[in-house]
Amino acid sequence: MRRRARLRAAETAAAVLLLLVGAGCGSRLPESDFAHRSAPPASRRTEPVRVGILTSATSPVGGSAFTGPRDGARAYFDRLNARGGIDGRKVDVRTCDDGGSGVGNNECVHRLIDEDKVVALVATTALTYAGASRVSAAGVPDIGGQPIGAAYDTYPHLYGIYGSLAPRTGTPGWGGKVYGGTEVYRYFKREHGARTAAVVSYNQSASAAYASLVARGLKAEGYKVVTEQVDFALPNFRAAAADLKDQGADLVFDAIDTHGNAQLCRAMDEVGADVIAKVTNVQNWTSSVPEDYKDSPRCRNVLWATGSSRNADDTADPAVQEFRAATRGLKTHSQWQLEGWAAAMWFTDAARSCATDLTRACVDRFMSRGTPYTADGLLIPVGYERLAEPPRTRRTCLSVARWKDAEGWVAQGDMNATCFVVPQLPYQP
Structure with a gap:
């Protein structure tokens, strides 16, 4: 699983x-009572x-x-x-x-x-x-x-x-x-040769904490990590974009909102920051990309998203259709x-x-029956266990898509075969 x-x-x-206990003890109730209890009233049905x-x-x-x-x-x-x-x-x-x-x-x-x-x-x-x-x-x-x-x-x-x-x-x-895995970082390292990653956050506690977690995962996968923090009230995205360009970032991750991402992408286009991927998450995996990133065509076309469900633009799949x-x-x-x-x-x-x-x-x-579920293939098989100890490593698969203006979100490989055995890192929620 x-x-x-x-x-x-x-x-x-x-x-x-x-x-089992009920079956062993038996019952003195008449057969008619069992029949009555197994069939709710017609109104209930x-x-x-x-x-x-x-x-x-x-x-x-x-x-x-x-x-x-x-x-x-x-x-x-x-x-x-x-x-x-x-x-x-x-x-x-x-x-x-x-x-x-x-x-x-x-x-x-x-x-x-x-x-x-x-x-x-x-x-x-x-x-x-x-x-x-x-x-x-x-x-x-x-x-x-x-x-x-x-x-x-x-x-x-x-x-x-x-x-x-x-x-x-x-x-x-x-x-x-x-605990969370490092499969996203492993993917870009192995499949696209990325070595340097920038992580952009606000100077706000939740944003900074998430950025720190991303940076930990990247370092665990051997990346050189460049951290960029901008002011939440008056963010200077242009300065952050210029620095990540100077540092030679291959990837850009973030801990900011959609509006902030659009501003960051615009700044990256303005300073000429070319990257392999501007990586976003499932929440921003939407068809509104052309409107959200209308001022940043270069950055827009290196937007990548990762998740655990089949690409909603994969209309060749019957369940997506x-x-x-x-x-x-x-x-x-x-x-x-x-x-x-x-x-x-x-x-x-x-x-x-x-x-x-x-x-x-x-x-x-x-x-809770313990059988993995896929929703007719829309989900990477998912289920539940109750482990007494957290796993040190985990085989994890992921769905990956890249935005292209002429095609929308384009799936990158088979989500059920894009899998890695990765370390599981702890963090305090």
Whole structure:
């Protein structure tokens, strides 16, 4: 099994043990009682399946920063309902915008779980997942959420889109530390001969901390690392671009937002900084690149993105074709939309496994069964384990794409074959 950003989870030993004990003891109940209990009332078999989508649709980092997974999941459920739903039951999607705050997040969790009584959360994308412990305590499976924080490596019943290896007993990762691999840096070194990498960040704590982690990973892979820090309020990207040019950077990584990236790229074009790749992440893997980077054509055409899902522009793939057809009406397409679509598919497969007994517990059993999941090939096989100790190394595969103005995002190789055994580095979330 492969993973990206810390994988695999869960076990059903307790449930299996209960089943074995029940079978050994037998029962004095009549056959008719069993028949009655296995078939819910007709109203229950036809009532809608209620799911929740919790999103920081409005937040301090921008109104559309986190809506991609929600839009992809909704598109999947709309198409599913048009085809009859789940075994004849339509999916009733309840959404909640937490505003990007912890208070708002707890309010959304309360509303969706306690008031709307959703059977599961799907494609959660929260800036501050303050209500994660409450979701877990209620036994509500959270399927295919984006791991912006450490919640998906902390609590049971939470299943991030990239999986987890952590024990998930209420403490992040192992002893408060989570682990990530160096596969992205290994890829550019082995496949493109990169040797010097620049890391650009703001003089802001979260940005600087992430930049430090990137720099550690690059150094572990033998890179010469050039760090560039700009003022958050008045960033001088031109000075940073000039310095990384002088230092001979082959790659540019960053810990800044989309707007800052566009400014950095513009500055790189202005000073003539030529690099192998300006590397971005899955959140910026969108069709809006021509608008976002309209003032930097050279930098724009060395934009590369890495992730764990099939390129949303790979329309030769049947599963991508279906996603693109269902989302044709959206203004832009993004990798996060595709991952939200995959999360909704994951829930649907879990719900179908329950037949007439569609409950939170049944969905959770499907999620924790230990079988890697691919969403019809849209995801690098992902699953969950609970390892007592963090792995020192991990075989990890990644999806890579490069932007070209005439073609959009172009996949670079087979994501299920672009794999490396890399060290796992700890960091404090």
